[in-house]
Amino acid sequence: MTSHNSRIAVFCSGNGSNFKALFEVIRNKQLPAEIVLCISNRSQCGAMEFAQQNGITTLHITEKQFSSFDEFACAMVEGLKKHQIDIILLAGYMRKVPDAVVAAFPDRMLNIHPALLPKFGGEGMYGIHVHTAVLEAGETETGATVHFVNEEYDKGEILLQRTVPVLPDDTPETLAARVLECEHRLYPDALEKLLTLRRS
Numbered sequence: 011m012t013s014h015n016s017r018i019a020v021f022c023s024g025n026g027s028n029f030k031a032l033f034e035v036i037r038n039k040q041l042p043a044e045i046v047l048c049i050s051n052r053s054q055c056g057a058m059e060f061a062q063q064n065g066i067t068t069l070h071i072t073e074k075q076f077s078s079f080d081e082f083a084c085a086m087v088e089g090l091k092k093h094q095i096d097i098i099l100l101a102g103y104m105r106k107v108p109d110a111v112v113a114a115f116p117d118r119m120l121n122i123h124p125a126l127l128p129k130f131g132g133e134g135m136y137g138i139h140v141h142t143a144v145l146e147a148g149e150t151e152t153g154a155t156v157h158f159v160n161e162e163y164d165k166g167e168i169l170l171q172r173t174v175p176v177l178p179d180d181t182p183e184t185l186a187a188r189v190l191e192c193e194h195r196l197y198p199d200a201l202e203k204l205l206t207l208r209r210s
């Protein structure tokens with residue numbers, strides 16, 4: 011049970027369009043939450059730029075900055091603690107989150123995946139590969155999934171899912187664009203659901 015605004019860290023590696031959608035919805039719908047930290051394995055990317063322009067603290071952290079993976083994991087946990095993070099949202103983060111971080115945020119870490127999990131998930135299923143696989147399998151619908159993160163790739167409990175049609179003349183790129191648009195509405199809805207669960 012939480013009574014203060016939930017403090018959110020988003021993890022990104024790229025454009026950060028989901029991050030931007032989350033930021034806008036939190037502001038416009040006045041959800042009891044605040045994005046206070048953007049963590050990235052890249053010092054410069056769309057997400058980090060957006061965070062800097064909007065007064066959100068950024069943390070560029072990669073395994074390479076440390077002498078061991080354990081040290082990297084500890085530093086990440088420390089960074090999250092220092093900013094009193096309640097919820098982690100993975101939004102296009104292209105690295106495995108250390109198990110120590112997953113363990114420190116049970117039921118408080120979400121990821122968005124551009125397909126209807128458990129289909130088209132797991133290692134190697136990211137970005138355009140997902141949409142290519144969906145088309146090759148002859149699916150007539152696909153979608154997006156927001157799920158809790160556990161130690162196994164794309165295997166945590168599903169929180170919210172929404173379908174998107176596959177059209178006969180779709181290419182992986184046109185399908186990716188339609189799914190991404192769906193993600194921008196789905197992720198904020200899933201966050202709202204998580205916040206409600208945490209307040210009940």
Ligand code: GRF
Pocket residue numbers: 022023024025026027028029101102103122123124137190193
């Ligand atoms: C999204 O398709 C998301 O599902 C996947 O990575 C992509 C990130 O896009 N995990 P963006 O950086 O939010 O624009």
